[in-house]
Amino acid sequence: xxxxxxxxxxxxxxxxxxxxxxxxERLSRGPASVSEIARPFDMSLPAVVQHLHVLEHCGLVSTxxxxxxxxxxxxxxxxxxAEQWINERRLGWQRRLDRLGDILAEPGSERP
Amino acid sequence: xxxxxxTHGDFTVERMYPVPPARVFAAWSDPAIKRRWFGSxxxxxxxxxxEFRVGGREYNEGKVGDDTYxxxxxxxxxxxxxxxxxxYEMHLNGKRISVSVAAVEFKPxxxxxxxxxxxxxxxxxxxxxxxxxxxxxxxxxxxxGEVMKQQGTS
Numbered sequence: 720x721x722x723x724x725x726x727x728x729x730x731x732x733x734x735x736x737x738x739x740x741x742x743x744e745r746l747s748r749g750p751a752s753v754s755e756i757a758r759p760f761d762m763s764l765p766a767v768v769q770h771l772h773v774l775e776h777c778g779l780v781s782t783x784x785x786x787x788x789x790x791x792x793x794x795x796x797x798x799x800x801a802e803q804w805i806n807e808r809r810l811g812w813q814r815r816l817d818r819l820g821d822i823l824a825e826p827g828s829e830r831p
Numbered sequence: 832x833x834x835x836x837x838t839h840g841d842f843t844v845e846r847m848y849p850v851p852p853a854r855v856f857a858a859w860s861d862p863a864i865k866r867r868w869f870g871s872x873x874x875x876x877x878x879x880x881x882e883f884r885v886g887g888r889e890y891n892e893g894k895v896g897d898d899t900y901x902x903x904x905x906x907x908x909x910x911x912x913x914x915x916x917x918x919y920e921m922h923l924n925g926k927r928i929s930v931s932v933a934a935v936e937f938k939p940x941x942x943x944x945x946x947x948x949x950x951x952x953x954x955x956x957x958x959x960x961x962x963x964x965x966x967x968x969x970x971x972x973x974x975x976g977e978v979m980k981q982q983g984t985s
Contacts, residue, residue, distance in 0.1 A: 805841075
């Protein structure tokens with residue numbers, strides 16, 4: 720469920736970790752398997768997988784298993800488009816409700 | 832081939848107005864008032880439908896630049912001066928892009944009204960709109976850049 724504030728919180732939490740930022744940088748150059756991602760880090764595979772879970776949870780990364788290989792992809796598009804759409808809906812309402820306020824404040828606008 | 836996906840989201844927008852709920856409600860139920868702040872139903876547009884009653888339909892279509900938007904609404908619950916609940920689908924250039932449920936509440940607050948608009952939506956298929964997607968990715972990269980600057984990495 721996307722809630723503007725919660726989504727940004729999750730994203731910032733995910734990106735607050737330097738390892739996860741390096742993973743995102745790697746994936747911005749193209750999809751990679753979990754073992755390819757783990758290679759440059761002096762870290763166990765389960766530790767890398769844990770980081771990937773955090774990135775998946777906030778919608779930054781999506782993974783797909785084909786046979787024995789799990790491939791990870793940077794998934795910015797769906798998340799930010801949906802964020803934008805909700806943002807547009809909300810902003811649209813902000814504008815309209817401001818206009819409504821102006822109309823309600825007009826002198827002599829009360830109806831019998 | 833269309834990539835299929837559903838993303839769910841919600842938001843709430845609130846206002847305080849220094850007039851009684853009946854007046855705020857009238858701005859929703861009376862098409863002459865509604866079009867002044869909502870933008871529709873347009874006066875001489877035969878395509879626009881506005882049936883403000885339970886089971887009634889509201890329909891409007893408009894262009895933003897080269898894009899055509901359609902809002903197709905059904906009213907499910909209306910309690911005068913108190914509450915309006917409706918559902919609507921939104922189309923962009925002929926494709927359905929979202930289906931949503933909205934609730935508008937008019938709460939008395941002293942001599943005024945506390946208005947609350949809450950929407951829950953299912954956003955469909957991410958749209959095949961390259962410009963939007965690019966803007967979205969750019970937005971994310973900007974945010975990433977900000978975080979990295981704060982953390983002292985480059």
